[in-house]
Amino acid sequence: MNTTMSLPAKAPDLPLQPRSAGFWTGVLRKLMRDPVAIGAGIVLLILVLMAIFAPLLTPHDPYQASMLKRLKPIGFEGYVLGTDELGRDMLSRLMVGARLSLFMGITPVLIAFVIGSGIGILAGYAGGLVNTLIMRTIDVLYAFPSVLLAIALSGALGAGIGNALLSLTIVFIPPIARVAESVTTQVRGRDYVEAARASGAGAVTIVRVHVLGNVLGPIFVYATSLIAVSMILASGLSFLGLGVRPPEPEWGLMLNTLRTAIYTQPLVAALPGAMIFITSISFNLLSDSLRSAMDVKA
């Protein structure tokens, strides 16, 4: 009978445990041990730094055309990555293009993450009729293929960066809302949410304290994987003339204008595509690593 009461008294000699680290500290520590995550992280860091400091780093003016130096190959003197169809330095244009491409990739996902999570958590926590109403409405948007929806919205709104961002945001809200809804529905059924209800807490308090912390992580991981899609879609819109307009450098647009040179300078023409590929695969790998690092049981 007394064993339980004297338990704390029995074990005072044990060394004091270090204050246990928070959840995110643990995630960070696991990420630092994952070579794939580190590699992808370094690549993305370089890309972001390159985009931020592009004006200081570019060897040439990215807008300076030259009829004499059109479509020079990679390694041409003074032009490390060759020149495009108007004789502009590819390296400079790729560096400056990273700004718009990354911006177009991240911004719509970020906005859609905020809005979609809100909608999904509301639907998932409310359940019942509210859930049905919200989710079936979302499904109407979800039924369109994302490329088609983005093109249709951009086309309807008119060309331009702002409209492209808006249409991409609308495209990403339904999938994020669906993930948010399903994760929230799972968490809502856990005993700790029941226990919180049993202690008389209101819905807002329960969502704030018990649901958000357990739900935002998985949604965030899913959203990071959408950044790659967003970049590709944004490039696609630019390619179709619905996003960024020339002469602004943007990887998708560059891919479009260089397509005519695919037979004369295939390597140079493929460079913007390679940049899109590297960026999107880095985001994908990082979000994969993030997913496994956030798995508490692992």
Add this chain to the structure above:
Amino acid sequence: MSIGMSVEHIGADPHGDRGGPAQPLLTVRKLVKHFDLKKSFVETMMGGGKVVRAVDGVDFNVLKGETLGVVGESGCGKSTTARLLMHLIEPSAGEIVFDGETVGSPALPLREYRRQVQMVFQDSYSSLNPRLTIQDSIAFGPQVHGVGKRESMTRARDLLARVGLEPSRFAERYPHELSGGQRQRVNIARALASEPRLVILDEAVSALDKSVEAQVLNLLMDLKDEFGLTYVFISHDLHVVRYISDRVMVMYLGKVAETGPAEALFEHPLHPYTRALLSSMPSMDPDRRTEEAPLAGDPPNPIDPPPGCRFHTRCPLAEAICAEQTPTLAATGTRETACLIHEPGSRHTQTGAAIYAS
């Protein structure tokens, strides 16, 4: 240190005893919960559709300061009853009266009721938020009820010490860093944090190792004395229920089969189902080896429960009348039984016969 503090808390409790010691703490009347089965479109249009009669008209009292054990097979409605008592699910019908006040009435709004009644769940892991430190989890309840952050944290640490977890070592840990037994202690501390008068323990020790289970049971009994608690202890483990309970309620297929003081009920079960249930309990004494055959098979489907007495399909003493007449839960002294044999004037041939006077 925690003892002095806790007593003070209770002394300062403005929501203390109202109806006096004779007033049952909890009175449950005709409690019913039917779950709708997923209906097809046609059934919805026809207004039909079947229901699972998980809890089908349950009456019982929980007296102040007692431990009421609730036993029964899987699917008999024990856990549904617990969730109904917590109002985690809405009852289909029936009434819950807490210390003389109907729950949900203006005199006792749900929020106030929930402060006075707390629950400990079976799964110690899923009942703690993995993203919160255990002291945050424990302090959550008091904070909801307007206790300041600093005071809630102090209370959380006191309670941790009281359930046998050194606060300086455990307070800032996360649930996955604790063992099952430690987590269940945290859950108990969490339940006690809002100073409840009634604690519902739904299979609270069932998932623990036997040695840890014994420790936690003893802890529960100590806490009960110290804080003046009343327990509803739900378990499928008959030994544990016998050990901890003052009174026991036996449930079968959404109904109460029998209630009575623990010793009397275990020594002289009145209802044939209780007898069958107890005979499934292995005995340590070779002179008292189990002679009655335990029940075979599963209980009938609660979607279409048998008419009359629900147990008649498996009852060794069933007669034709049992399928026609539904027994009522009738009191004899401190015991209550829902069996025609114990119902005076029923047409069961063994009525009144002292068959269990062994």
